[in-house]
Amino acid sequence: xxxxxxxxxxxxxxxxxxxxxxxxxxxxxxxxxxxxxxxxxxxxxxxxxxxxxxxxxxxxxxxxxxxxxxxxxxxxxxxxxxxxxxxxxxxxxxxxxxxxxxxxxxxxxxxxxxxxxxxxxxxxxxxxxxxxxxxxxxxxxxxxxxxxxxxxxxxxxxxxxxxxxxxxxxxxxxxxxxxxxxxxxxxxxxxxxxxxxxxxxxxxxxxxxxxxxxxxxxxxxxxxxxxxxxxxxxxxxxxxxxxxxxxxxxxxxxxxxxxxxxxxxxxxxxxxxxxxxxxxxxxxxxxxxxxxxxxxxxxxxxxxxxxxxxxxxxxxxxxxxxxxxxxxxxxxxxxxxxxxxxxxxxxxxxxxxxxxxxxxxxxxxxxxxxxxxxxxxxxxxxxxxxxxxxxxxxxxxxxxxxxxxxxxxxxxxxxxxxxxxxxxxxxxxxxxxxxxxxxxxxxxxxxxxxxxxxxxxxxxxxxxxxxxxxxxxxxxxxxxxx
Numbered sequence: 001x002x003x004x005x006x007x008x009x010x011x012x013x014x015x016x017x018x019x020x021x022x023x024x025x026x027x028x029x030x031x032x033x034x035x036x037x038x039x040x041x042x043x044x045x046x047x048x049x050x051x052x053x054x055x056x057x058x059x060x061x062x063x064x065x066x067x068x069x070x071x072x073x074x075x076x077x078x079x080x081x082x083x084x085x086x087x088x089x090x091x092x093x094x095x096x097x098x099x100x101x102x103x104x105x106x107x108x109x110x111x112x113x114x115x116x117x118x119x120x121x122x123x124x125x126x127x128x129x130x131x132x133x134x135x136x137x138x139x140x141x142x143x144x145x146x147x148x149x150x151x152x153x154x155x156x157x158x159x160x161x162x163x164x165x166x167x168x169x170x171x172x173x174x175x176x177x178x179x180x181x182x183x184x185x186x187x188x189x190x191x192x193x194x195x196x197x198x199x200x201x202x203x204x205x206x207x208x209x210x211x212x213x214x215x216x217x218x219x220x221x222x223x224x225x226x227x228x229x230x231x232x233x234x235x236x237x238x239x240x241x242x243x244x245x246x247x248x249x250x251x252x253x254x255x256x257x258x259x260x261x262x263x264x265x266x267x268x269x270x271x272x273x274x275x276x277x278x279x280x281x282x283x284x285x286x287x288x289x290x291x292x293x294x295x296x297x298x299x300x301x302x303x304x305x306x307x308x309x310x311x312x313x314x315x316x317x318x319x320x321x322x323x324x325x326x327x328x329x330x331x332x333x334x335x336x337x338x339x340x341x342x343x344x345x346x347x348x349x350x351x352x353x354x355x356x357x358x359x360x361x362x363x364x365x366x367x368x369x370x371x372x373x374x375x376x377x378x379x380x381x382x383x384x385x386x387x388x389x390x391x392x393x394x395x396x397x398x399x400x401x402x403x404x405x406x407x408x409x410x411x412x413x414x415x416x417x418x419x420x421x422x423x424x425x426x427x428x429x430x431x432x433x434x435x436x437x438x439x440x441x442x443x444x445x446x447x448x449x450x451x452x453x454x455x456x457x458x459x460x461x462x463x464x465x466x467x468x469x470x471x472x473x474x475x476x477x478x479x480x481x482x
Contacts, residue, residue: 002180004125004160005214010179012210013203022086024197025054028178029061029090031195032119032152035176036066039148040117047115047147048073049138051156055124057087058152060094062119069117073101074110076122076134107134112141120170121152125160125182131168139170151175151190158184207397207406207444209477214437215253215429228254228431231301232424233294233323234308235261235269236285236316241309241335241420243272244463248424249305250275251470252445254431257424258301260294262286265309287315291322298323302431303330307337308420324348330430334423338362342384350386351430351439353423359390370394370405378403387435389426391419395443397436404440408447412454417463422446425470441474448473 002010015021036046046069050056056075063071073094075082082088094101104110112118120142122135131139139156142149149172154160157169163184174191179199185192203210218227230249234242242259246269249257258277259269266280279297281290298304306323310316321340324331328347338354342362356366356373365376374396381388382400389397395406425446429438449469453461 001183003183004154007125007160007179007182009210009213010199010203012213013206013208014199014210016208016210017200017202017206019198019200019203021054022089024178024199025057025086025090026061027197028058028152028195029063030065031178031193031197032058032062032121032150032176033065035150035174035193036062036069036117036119039150039174040069042068043070044116045070045114046072046117046119047112048119049112049122049142050075050119051122051124051135052077052082052087053124053126054084054087055152056082056121057084057090059119059121060087060090062152063094063099064097071100072113072115073099074138075101075103076110076138077103078105079103104134104138107137110134110137110141112138112145114145115147118142118145118147118149119152120149120156120172122170123156124153127156128159128161130166131157136168139168143171149173153177154182154185155188155190158182158188160184163187205403205405207395207404207408207440209444211437211441211444212474212477214433214441215474218253225255228303228428229256229301230254230258230424230427230431231298231304232257232259232308232427233261233286233298233304233306234259234310235265236309236313237311238309239265239268240272240417243269243276244417244420245305245308245334245424245427246276247273247464247467248421248470249428251467252425252428252442252474254428257428258297260297261309285313285316286310286319288319288322291319291326294319294323295326298327298329298331301329303332303427305332305334305423305427307332307334308423310336312336312339324350330435332423332427332430334419341386349435351389351426351435352384352386353389353391353419353426353439355391355419359388364388364390370396374398374403374405387439389422389439389443391422391443395447397439397443399436402436404436406440406443406447408444409450410447410454412457412459412461413447413450415462418446418450418466421449421463421466421470445470445473448477 151172426442453465
């Protein structure tokens with residue numbers, strides 16, 4: 001089962017892999033036409049009631065495969081308001097082929113007639129709540145008719161995220177859904193067919209630009225802090241690492257990023273950028289005596305990144321264990337801090353970001369073969385009960401049930417600091433997203449930023465080159481037409 005928003009991600013990932021949406025729509029329309037032919041008599045009349053999105057576009061394609069029937073297509077709205085290019089093209093194909101069509105500009109003008117079959121293609125998987133006009137009037141007419149109702153993907157009025165069915169929803173006799181079943185379909189008194197429309201399994205396995213569609217556009221009325229506050233706990237032997245993470249978190253959309261670090265590091269960190277809010281504490285390194293102070297600070301943040309530049313002193317690792325055991329939010333664990341994760345009893349949601357060497361020290365098995373490594377990571381994540389992102393030529397992300405593989409990145413990113421950038425991106429995304437999704441998107445964004453930097457710097461790229469590329473990847477490289 002897959003939700004409507006997850007299906008949108010997969011569609012865009014398929015397009016990124018060379019399977020265009022136009023091809024998928026052609027397959028979807030063909031599947032709808034097959035379903036109509038299975039329930040229709042040879043001389044049946046068919047009324048297609050279509051919306052202005054891709055759900056309607058699927059039905060426009062279906063019409064071309066129903067030439068043996070008496071078909072009329074009604075568009076709910078003006079043709080010039082059809083929302084996607086591929087749906088517009090398929091509407092134009094009906095006009096060019098002189099198929100019988102009409103545009104319903106006012107709900108009062110809608111007349112269903114007395115068809116044998118109704119194709120409900122008004123609203124797809126992105127709709128929430130009760131139907132509005134003119135769909136509400138059309139749905140009522142469809143439900144009052146004696147026609148056999150075939151719904152495209154989901155009945156209009158079914159929330160494909162929750163499975164909730166609006167009181168005004170279309171009552172379907174048959175549903176043709178695509179790629180996988182959707183929430184709520186199994187509860188319908190309807191015959192549900194799942195049609196294979198040619199989406200490759202790789203569109204679900206590999207992280208691609210479609211995954212970035214999970215990032216909502218920022219509310220124009222949002223206030224400071226609403227889009228994520230991140231705390232980076234790092235520094236000690238190294239000052240650059242926490243700065244790299246913190247600046248990456250800012251570039252990845254976090255509103256506020258604070259860095260908790262030893263006082264001697266704090267003076268250096270402040271020089272890395274005016275945007276960093278530094279919260280120094282006494283001492284040269286993280287020690288158990290700072291745990292209470294840091295836990296209190298962490299509880300006021302949406303996500304914590306712990307590990308960059310901390311070092312591996314025994315006292316530092318004891319403090320890491322104390323922080324993780326006392327924290328119940330979302331934490332990205334990186335670098336030396338990873339060593340204590342396997343033995344920590346925590347209520348926190350962790351995202352662990354080891355490279356293969358660190359993964360082996362945690363108790364995981366390593367392999368140069370990405371498919372074998374994916375199996376190892378999945379089993380390890382299941383035993384750990386946390387999200388694990390193992391960095392490599394192919395990054396593997398798993399929560400023990402769902403496993404994703406990221407292929408962005410290049411050999412130039414073996415330079416030090418790119419992992420700190422990844423930790424920061426992950427922290428920013430984890431402040432607003434599910435941990436598994438945040439880790440997958442961060443792996444993609446970090447690698448893609450590295451690829452963009454590599455185009456200019458080649459093997460001379462450095463980790464700071466990635467910072468300026470992160471916004472371009474997250475906010476410009478996202479998926480295309482919905």
